[in-house]
Amino acid sequence: MDPHPLIDDTIPFGEEISQNPGKLPHPYVTFFHLFFRVSALVIYFFGGIFTQSFITLFVLIILLLSMDFWTVKNITGRIMVGLRWWNYVDDDGVSHWVYESRKGLVQHRVNPTESRIFWAGLWSVTAVWVLFFIICFFSINFKWLLLVSIALTLNIANLYGYIKCKGGNQNSTGISTMASSFLFQNIGKVRETMSSLNNSPTSPIMKPTGIV
Template identity: 50%
Template sequence: MYRFLDTLYILIYYIQNHFLFIELCQVLSHMLPSAYTLFHPGQNWRFQHPFASFFHLFFRVVAIVVYLLCEWVSKSFTSCFVLIITLLSFDFWSVKNVTGRLLVGLRWWNQIDEDGKSLWVFETSRGQNIGTETEARIFWLGLIICPLIWTFFFFTSLFSLKIKWLSLVVASISFQAANLYGYLRCKAGGQEGQPPHTSSFTGQRFLQRVSD
């Protein structure tokens, strides 16, 4: 309970005194110009894949809520740890394999080549089944903001000297940072030579060695 109140107090303090949310949106607007316009009052909210948009946010948002409230629901750290990691595992799989492909036409994975070296593989698509601009904004905002929230939890746990919770936060950051890193590299690779007439996943791959 005290951990939750400390986190809530610090979050309110930064929002009220430093306009953290506004500054975050401005940063996102430079990284992804369409992200900031999600909050514009005149936007036409159209959804081609509503279920994918919902589950893109569902698991990661529920994991954050459980982290904040788990001490009220259960006094068992093990139960909270298992539940949050399970939610983030579902989130990792769904974002990596489903929502990225449907909402923004991107997909990434890591594979081992014949020499035993790890390779990043990226695919892009510009077909008609790709999500709308609204869905793309939801995808990128959810992908970026949630790891930032977990990073905030990392510092609150660190300054509170709550080591066991710190281990959970580090694991959570690892899950979400992997997808964020993969999709940012995939987006950057897809803008370098992807043919404009592509209508489906054609196997256009951008392979880069992790050691580079």
């Protein structure tokens, strides 16, 4: 199924963590756990100051969101908190969602400071995208609503997956499958939107309503 083991002995979990619980054993991993997601928010909030092109901002934010989703799902969750969720398709073509967590003493080696940063990053950024979604929805700002919907889907998918991992669930199909389907639907909408924008005359960017 998955070629990469969840418990990787090459990851520097060790005695130095218990001796220095406030020190980050994986500072670069921790940095990139926050970098892409915070960068997407900053560009969404302040991008209009630097460019009036909606397409440029749209593509840049989508790239950052994609890099964030992949990094959090495949790297930072496994290293920072010993959790991982993933998907595989069996020989019958059935899709399975798997939620894993390190067990026993290995799980206790997780650095508490890194763990708090990991969960704070997941919850806080998701909450901000929820706020932006509400603003765009009630202001009927469809261009930005599409972008925020994609951001919210990706962030909720990672958050839900790791909550399932922490809760000890091994297999599930419910919300994760729904999130995946919704994501692919949004990708199709992105293509349609980009095509229509490319075929229409260039117009000034619409700044997200309610954001100063």
